[in-house]
Amino acid sequence: MQDQSIFPEIEKLKTEMTQTLMDLIRIPAIGPENGGEGELKKAEKLTRILNAVGFDKIVRYDAEDERVPSKKRPNIVAYCNGQSDTEKLWIITHMDIVPPGEDSLWTVTAPFEPKISEGKIYGRGSEDNMQSMIASIFAVKALRNLGMKPKRIIALCFVADEEHGSTYGIQHLIKQGLFKAEDLIVVPDGGNENGSFIEITEKSALWFRIRTIGKQTHASRPSGGLNANRLGMEYALALDKMLHEKYSAKDEYFDPPESTFEPTKKDKNVDAVNIIPGEDIVYFDCRILPSYDLESILKDIEELAEDFSTRKGAMVKIELLQKSVAPKPTDANAKIVSMLQQAIKKVRGIEPIVGGIGGGTCAAFFRKIGVPAVVWSTVDEMAHQPNEYAKITNLINDAKIFAYLATM
């Protein structure tokens, strides 16, 4: 085109988009690692939504997973035919969400009871990743309503298991051979507040659990035991300090420019206040600049644990949960990067920035197989936080970018 009649059409769909997003928030899709039953119910709802839009073809690719009641982790691909069928534009969003976390922190509304307040839709999963999911679906709907055929095939992909390694999600789809090096891939699962940031590279990720084993005893007689809670905290703090001091390099290409090392989750220990815990479990999430070697960092972590065990008498064990080495960046001159840059300039009138963020999205798996992929969306970065929300203006304006991309 560039035919801009598509924009008023998207504006007209605002109420429907908002309602659909709220409907999806009501269906939690939590992975089994976090005690959830997976994505099946949400996938079924989504299929009804997609059928109503009228895609040319909708295909399910289920991955088997014994840990969920349905035994399957669903993945959906919805195709909309284009003027040419040789090239595909993929928009990939994930159905699964992280658990709400501490209930009392959800002060605006309960996590699965969506609420609109001051132009924001509150609820777990609203921004991560349903805002982009709805934006991509309604971009296609707007094109359909106007009888416009996209330039190339639009394939919307809705995946499972993004929050826990993507084995049953995008990795499963990649194994089916769906993607080609010349495909255009957008993963709208990260970005910044005005939508100027295009992510083409990422940090490496290291997730591990620290298990500290002491000796349980009565709290009134600590000398008879070994307080794993205290020792676990001491080790975690020592580790935190060591990692930040030793691996402190900055790379301004990234946001934030430094590596991050964060103690996050803590497992429940004893049931009573008057028991000294014999075991303590704490988790770390580390996002590391690609210039650092993960193996040597892991070696440092292990060495500190051994040293600590020898000095304190408690056993400190490091259990690796995820180690992903940052793949080669997407070429800054790749077709999808320049298309998106152009779309952002035209539709928003702003200058796009190309760079790296924390990573850990589906895009990494494409970069690993040498398929260029960009991460882009307009978000307040509310993902995984209490009172997560999606701005309705972002929902509408990102749909406009997707629709524009479809026609260029």
Ligand SMILES: [Zn+2]
């Ligand atoms: Zn996400």
